[in-house]
Structures are given as structure tokens and as C-alpha cells.
Amino acid sequence: MEINWDAPEFNYYEKSTGWFFASIIIAIFLIIFSLVQGNLMFLIFVVIAEILILYWARQIPDMIEYLLDERGLHTGRGLFLPYSLMAGFAIDADHPHDPFFELIIRPAKKFSPDIKILFPAERNEEFREALKTRLKEIDYEESVMERVIKILRF
Known part of the structure; x- marks a missing residue:
């Protein structure tokens, strides 16, 4: 994979x-x-x-390269997150009009924040099936602040 x-x-x-x-x-x-x-x-x-x-x-986002393989998640910025440090994942596909969905990774450490990574919306099932082989899918509910930020389009 x-x-x-x-x-x-x-x-x-x-x-x-x-x-x-x-x-x-x-x-x-x-x-x-x-x-x-x-x-x-x-x-x-x-x-x-x-x-x-x-x-x-006014800040425009940089494009980042990602690779998800049998060892974990790699970014074009030299960061690596192995599956052993991940507790689970969720996919936020609540906004079907967006070209990108959010992959939410829950770290294994209790007090670490969730990691959110964008991926192309049309590849939703591909990501879900690939991650299910290594991690459990978790329920994820946006916080009030996350909802406010999306409403304000910030």
C-alpha cells in the first residue's frame, strides 16, 4: 500500500x-x-x-507532498509519523462541496492534539480502506471553535 x-x-x-x-x-x-x-x-x-x-x-497555504505507506505517514517537509504513534483516524467529509476532506489522526499519547491533514475528496474511500488495515476508525466530533472557524471561513 x-x-x-x-x-x-x-x-x-x-x-x-x-x-x-x-x-x-x-x-x-x-x-x-x-x-x-x-x-x-x-x-x-x-x-x-x-x-x-x-x-x-490573507495567508495563502503552501502545497505539501504526503506519502502514506506500510510504515506510516511521511510529509514533504521531512516529518514522519509511524502507525505506532497513532491511536486511530477519522475522515471529516461533512462538507462535500470542498475539494479536500480532512484526515484526522488521533495520536496515541493522551494529551496530544489531533493531527489534521487534507486529502483530495474524490479519494475518500481509498484512504479509508488503506487506513482501516492499520488503525481503527474513531468517531470525531468538531469542537465549537472548529465550527465557528469554518462558518467564518477563516
Whole structure:
């Protein structure tokens, strides 16, 4: 078994001028609120957060090469994750209009975050069948924050 594919680092959504305008308006309201409350720390936090949001919203993802073989998952960036460090996997195919689905890998270590990797949506069954031979398929439920990020298309 060997599966090669290229995928973006993350799902990129084109943001309209209105998206940026709404973000700035919300930040202005929060800045006014912090000034009225006399909360300088919150003011600094809002300014830094808005600068980061505007910067990250314009960031285009890099394409990454992946290889899934009998040993584990390899990336074009020299990272390797063997099956022995994986507890299970899930496939997030809840958004069928997206060109890429998410492969969610649950690490064997209890307090490690899930690893999310994009793969071409049309290869969904190929990935599921290949991974089922090595890992158990787990139930995965998006957190509230993940849902908010998808709704905001961030």
C-alpha cells in the first residue's frame, strides 16, 4: 500500500472586502469598549489580535507532498509519523462541496492534539480502506471553535 498526494497546508477561503471590513468594525467596537472601561490590557490585546487576524486571513497555504505507506505517514517537509504513534483516524467529509476532506489522526499519547491533514475528496474511500488495515476508525466530533472557524471561513 502506498498513497501519494499533494494538498494545501490548510483550507483557504477567499475573503471579500466585506469580510475584512466587518473584522475591522468589530475591532473598533471592542477598542471603544476597552477605552470606556479603562482596560488598557484588553485594548492592547484587541489591537494585536486584529493585526494577526488581518495578516492570517490573507495567508495563502503552501502545497505539501504526503506519502502514506506500510510504515506510516511521511510529509514533504521531512516529518514522519509511524502507525505506532497513532491511536486511530477519522475522515471529516461533512462538507462535500470542498475539494479536500480532512484526515484526522488521533495520536496515541493522551494529551496530544489531533493531527489534521487534507486529502483530495474524490479519494475518500481509498484512504479509508488503506487506513482501516492499520488503525481503527474513531468517531470525531468538531469542537465549537472548529465550527465557528469554518462558518467564518477563516
